[in-house]
Amino acid sequence: MTPKQTETSLEDRITGALVGAAVGDALGGPVEGYSPDQILERHGGRVHGIVGPWNGEAWRTARPVAPYHKGDGHVTDDTLMTHALVRVYDRVRDHLDAYAIADHLVPDLMTTPRWIPELEAEALPLHRIFLAEKWLVARLHYGHLDPREAGAGNIVNCGAAMYMAPVGLVNAANPAGAYAEALDIAGAHQSSYGREAAAVFAAAVAAACAPGATPDSVVSTALSLAKDGTRTAIEQVCEVASRHTDFESALAPLREAVAPFDTVGPDYRHPSLAARRPSRLHAIEELPVALGMLTVSGGDYRHAVLGSVNYGRDCDSTATMAGALAGALGSPVPEAWSKTVAEASRLDLWEPATTLTEVTREIFQRDVRRRRAHESAFADLGGPRCSD
Template identity: 80%
Template sequence: MTSTAPLAPTTSPSPTAATTPTPPGAPTLDDRIAGALVGAAVGDALGGPVEGRSPEQITARHGGRITGIVGPWDGDDWRTARPIAPYHKGDGHVTDDTLMTHALVRVYGKVRGHLDAYAVADHLVPEMIGAPRWIPELEAEALPLQRVFLAEKWIVARLHYGHVDPREAGSGNIVNCGAAMYMAPVGLVNAAHPQAAYAEAIDVAGAHQSSYGREAAGVFAAGVAAACAPGATPATVVEACLSLAKDGTRAAIEAVCETASRHQDVESALVPLRAAVAPFDTVGPDYRAPSLGARRPSRLHAIEELPVALGMLLAAGGDYRQSVLGAVNYGRDCDSIATMSGALAGALHGERAVPADWAATVAEASRLDLRAPARTLAGVAREVFARDTARRRAHEAAFAALAGTP
């Protein structure tokens, strides 16, 4: 399923004031949550088999740009081929991005409220080590801990074994996209409120990451929340991210999105977006051989994945298919990039934007109900909003009494 044809974008609606009622036929809250979570999982599965490769390698391997779900890079030798073995990446299998996202949704389902770093210690860690689950890439039941990367194993080591203060547990971990990749649920619970999503994600991610890795988690959650707002567009999503992003993360998003704005399709943006983010990326040109200074804390740098995901969203005009395929064909950490771009585009347009055949294949191959997490999270989001509203009104009344205002 490959093609050498350029990937053309679709247009997106003009920005709409936040007070404008949602027009008939526009995505509902439930639809946007489903679109974001299903869209993230599908993007993850599409990007998995070519993770770590360059656009040139991807084109050579697949005879052109990838246009759908593909098999493992090494074919039937995936069980032993390095550096991927023993993971079956491809054929619609999701990776740790989706496993962690769904685990966080289950935490929300238990807490039924806002999360913080302590919720990671009390609930996410048990999700990782408490019971075996089907792991698509291992084609077996195993503890999620046995699949996640070292940066995620850090959570268990620091919180379960080290008993570190959850708010500080992320310090010392490598700085990568590990926390950002599964923060979409935070944005969805705080739908249409980017500032609240950012603050909550920064708190949650403190148990996992520090520096620009933690910052990216907050900004990505904010972007997802902004994408849920009625009338949202790729431009308003980027604006919301820039209004909150700090230091190198903000600078990287500005540079990448300014470059993306000059392109009308993701095909032409592949190389320019990499050039735009390169000054902020510590990994270096060879993704499989990171530089000596890679993934260290810094106020000048940023993870690569979030700025590129936003850039793809802009270049594709918000179209789900093109945003995700642009992320996949970009290569490098493309499963995480496609996870983020898929969540953003899905939140913008709802589940109908996600190709149904892709979603069906991923659900069957991964043995996952991709919609069940969305149903859980939609219920939690409504409960959280009701309690937030009650607290806000109580505060308004208390402040009015203190200030002597009617």
């Protein structure tokens, strides 16, 4: 049943989105990179909650994920980057741009040791994030590139999209504003359809925060803003998703629908030669599938996240996005899951939401003052015209 979004406060939506994203991330981590059939065989059925590492106690040395302890409720770099972006908002207390990424996010990744759940140790976040995220440090700190253009040349993937939920939340109920802000921010990290996906995901989160929002309204908003292959991929995946009400029957059809737009290819761990290169015809896989699972589930958090997890491939990022969207719609995150993830990851999953809610209210008030100043100046110019 779709939650009663009109009864959900801003704080509840921000909390639902950020906690929901972290829990989805933790559930997807241990099966990331595998196919639905491999997941089914490994777990003797579908994953229905928090599970242990794929290789059991051999996780420290087993390739290809060693030395990361994926599973047992540990969040991955998706959540580490999301929380880092919240900290940037907390420092700036206003809308962000690519320069804020260079001035604040990069130093945060490089200079402040934090608890890294998958390493079971304190370390610089830089030592955990993926190579596509290390690009931020290489290009902005060492390369001194223009932050607005630094994403060019990076592999095109979901690296920027996976942590853009805070942008949508700061722009709650203003999808166009979220799209524009995320597009600027993501220019420091990604280009092409990776940058586009970051902007569309932020817009979708903002749309999910609107009173009365539904999965259909979220998808419609995403389609109204998305460009090129990203738009077509979302349209075709969600069209297929609308024919299903259970993730099990949707797993293969959603993959079939997104495959023409996905450059990685059928073997996730052995990408094709054309993988992750700029294109106007292609899209990342994770965002269309997350929106598809949101559609299949009718906005139900548990269903959307479990569908994303059992889809496999880059399922921690897919479940991060689906979890953020369902949480923003107001569907409750199972308390048993959030409690286990918080304890296992040794992270306060609720504190970033409290911080971001406070910052969001401040930014809104600043936006109101700026808008009124503009209205006043425009009126002084004789701008308003009364229609006959």
